[in-house]
Amino acid sequence: MKYWLAKTEPDVYSIDDLARDGKTLWTAVRNYQARNFLREMKRKDRVLIYHSNAEPPGLAGIAEVSEEDMADPTQFDKAGEYYDPKATREQPRWFCPEVRFVKKLPELVSLDRLRLHKSLVGLLLLQKGSRLSVIPVSKEHFHAMLELSKVK
DNA sequence: GCCAACGTTGGC
């Protein structure tokens, strides 16, 4: 089982939206490196849900991969913001997993708090200029972040 | 293949 971290802007789609929906297609990622990570996600992989462009930014919850490597339907929607004229049904360019809500953290674990923890050194999220919306997370980092989420 | 111009991300 692998571990991941996926960013979302809570104004657009928050952990509460995922809790309400139960599951959702993780669509609209338009970056090749992130796309390649999305394609590697396998059923049962755990996904930390991170709120970006939020006040404050930080970890909001946990999800689980429920379907692997599907063609992202938003690339075919001509009227949509994420339409890609170069994508075809036969040869899609963009892919997405489906993720299922697992839990909302009792409190958001802020980016500031993550930065304070030596156990998280090397986490891609914390590297300067890291804008990738989907990143792999080591088992150790994943569990370290879960520890931080426990209310003291 | 280079690279300038432009677009996006995301913290602050």
Added chain:
DNA sequence: GCCAACGTTGGC
């Protein structure tokens, strides 16, 4: 709203 740090596009 600003802007650093990217990524993408397209002319050459």
